[in-house]
Amino acid sequence: MISRKMLVGTIAAAVMTAGMASGAMAETTIGVVAKIGGIPWFNAMEAGIEQEGKARGVDAFMVGPTSADPALQVRAIEDLIARKVDVIGVVPNDAKVLEPVLQKARDAGIIVLTHESTASVNKNYDFELVSAKDLGEAHAKLLAKTTECKGGYAVYVGGLTVPAHNAWADAAVAWLDENCPDMKQVADRFGVAESVDDSRNTTLDLIRAHDDLTGILAFGSQGPVGAARAVEERGLIGKVAVVGLFSAGQGRKLVHSGAITGGYVWSPLEAGRVFVALGKMLAEGGTVSDGDELPLLGKIRLEGSNIFANMPLALSKDTVDGLAEMGL
Template sequence: MKRNSYLAATVVAGVIGSAGMAQAQAQDKPTIAVVAKVGGIPWFNAMEQGIEEMGDELGVDAYMVGPTSADPALQVRAVEDLIARGVDVIGVVPNDREVLEPVLKKARDQGIIVLTHESPDSENIDYDFEMISAQQLGEEHARLLADTTGCEGSYAVYVGGLNVPAHNAWADAAVQWLDANCPDMKQAADRFGVAESVDDSRNTTLDLIRAHPDLAGIMSFGSQGTIGAARAVKERGLAGEIKVMGLFSPGQGRRLVHEGVITGGFQWSPLEAGKAFVALGDRLYDGGEIADGDDLPVLGEVRLDGHTLYASKPLELNEETVDELAELGL
């Protein structure tokens, strides 16, 4: 069954109803539900596509719930509703790891398999999976910033929220690399938790441009921050002068890439991450075990660190690759 992911968490229970309960109780194949950070944006639209495609391939009921804003409380309420349904596997891309811990523990206590993505420090889970290590993703962006600015001027860092685990781990890795390799290049200000909103990141960028004439670059670890920052830079006629880079949906950002406003970035495929949620959930539901070095569906060979699975699936975003990736629906 296909469902529209753009649901308010407050109405999830009413939408899914008693028919979903009957499906969740079926023992032959699992029901797998993934709670996104926020619904209706290109990144999570692509993830939803991957969830549904892998669900069809494996013959499981797999779908996404997308809260109407990046409010951690809405994710908690969505998980509560899924627990009440009795689904077999819950996946989450957390907005705030700590806020979610109690409700994820509740899910596991009731025998539900719990998976996270972009949250390697989550505790009350079976596994977290990462398509690329935090160190690799952060350092790739730092090198790009250094190469394109010559390590001159100041820079800013955007994350989806100051408590989003993966975003801040990527940012930490980037800043640490720049501190070591571009010691004269400093942050214009502390990092900003605006990268899940085009409007917030645009407004923040406009403020930074006014306040910091030496601003040379912006790294956004959140798909909407790159777009918002690029729009602000373009408005001010500073395309190419202020380097904008980070995660973004190729379909959403490719015009800005070709206009020279977005320098590029590194990420992974949200469509493949959606597929990985379902493939991993199905494997665990069937009693499959996972060991370091295993070659898993979608993820390929993984490194197991505690209960975090690290794949190496980087995608480079630049003028040469963005159109092809956009045509794939990313």
Template sequence: MKKTLTATLAALTLAVSAIATMAVAADKPTMGVVVKIGGIPWFNAMEAGIKEEGEKLGVDASMIGPTSADPALQVRAIEDLIAKGVDVIGVVPNDEKALEPVLKKAMDAGIKVVAHEGPGLTNIDWDFELASASGFGEAHAKLLAEKMGGEGEYAVFVGSLTVPLHNAWADAANAYIAANYPKMKLVGDRYGVAENVDDSRKTALDVIAAHPNLKGFLAFGSQGPIGAGRAVEERRLVDKVFVIGPFSPGQGRALIKEGAITGGFMWNPAEAGRVFVRMGKLLVDGTEIKSGMTVEGLGTIEPDAAAKDIITNNLVTINKDTVDGLADLGL
């Protein structure tokens, strides 16, 4: 009898514990962040930030990285998250227009939507940026002009011709150069290859062959500087052709030390991952996003409520002096 009672009490204890665990899990907000492409260092770092902050804030947060930078794959991933009934969807868009219908579907289902690198999206609660489009583009343009001596031919890479922010950066850079350095000449059209290192390398080799007087590449998209840098290295054009753009320091460390990549600016993708979760948690908790509030990773914000944008400037310089420290942070 005593053994039976003991066994019964033990079973009840386990059952209560299981029910409590299930209740905690049910109360835990769920979030899925759909990025442009999986498996590259930039988004690997972002995923680490998402998971870290999710554990810290008690959010079941994960990242979904499609196998290629295809907007249709992002739409499919968002559809899956809607079907799962997550509380928050985050997105780094490849094509804003292609995602608007599925993001509207998410919002109609009561799901909060947070974007990054999508300042033109409308079917969202908020988009956050760690750099303004004009400031980011102009910073790279100034560095390229300085290295090229204010004259000569240059080419521009973007992730694709539909990635909104890459093209906004390129627009700002080209406008700044045209207004301030009339002896600098853009060759060709912009090339949508900078999310793929092999495409960037091959295109850079082709551009170099077609334009023997080329002096620079302005590459927006984390694989663009890597591919262009490899092409410059192969053609032994270090200190003759300058490669400027944002990239993952750990991936480009050797190239920048050799001079095949000249430098660039970035923000911390791991911090962007953490901000995704912080913003999602604020929205789930019903916290009003307002002027003057402080959001860790963004600082004191001045949100544009009409455009649903939060634009900050948190640029980090990448050069020979800083690359080791940044790479050692896992970036």
């Protein structure tokens, strides 16, 4: 059993090693803390961070905690503050838990960028490649089309405290309540979508418990994969739709088998690049206004300190192979 102390030590070492490897003499230093390391989504984000860092002459690196424990993100941010980086990026597992340490970073003069966390308070900016409402509703419409608004459905998120996942889910449920009033959730929301095994097991349990189950909405990159494997195992392809966002390379076989119906996503690789491009611009004194054309994001909408672009990607049998070949 790996202790919390050992995990924390691993993160601290990763911060120092990654930074040294990426070139400590760079003019601007940007450290990005992922939700969890070692899964395809954040592997792609890390590739984007490294690509853009090299292209822009920035010391940019990602720290991937060994589990989706908010305390490990706190520790990683503490280590980045101690290292005196110029910009800290983070994709929060729990926005509230991170508020004190993000305030500490800003008090130290460090620019704070969040992603998938519009509710975060202690940040300079949060950026989203598609709005929560648009993304949630797009998934709801796909589920409604596939199920013809019949039967019951379940909702998975990466965690019940993950800001973006729950915002997407809220938007999807609101749309379904209005447009498919006879279609109801069979159970409360499940915080399992960052684990293939947990999503699979939850889906198997739901299939056993609910004869009227016709759909799974999974917001979290591992959720559709786990749910689809359960649907495949039980021979329910075409009877239980799985809709959500996932890494194309990880889910492509399940899409082609029909176990995953499809979904909408943005590019984690592009999100990684944006952390670097936007961070460098702000570190050099740049500003953001509503309607600006920003590097990589194009024309943006600014709401308070939240930056919205409009860059959704459809995941389907027609697109998944091309997206997978792009490393998404």
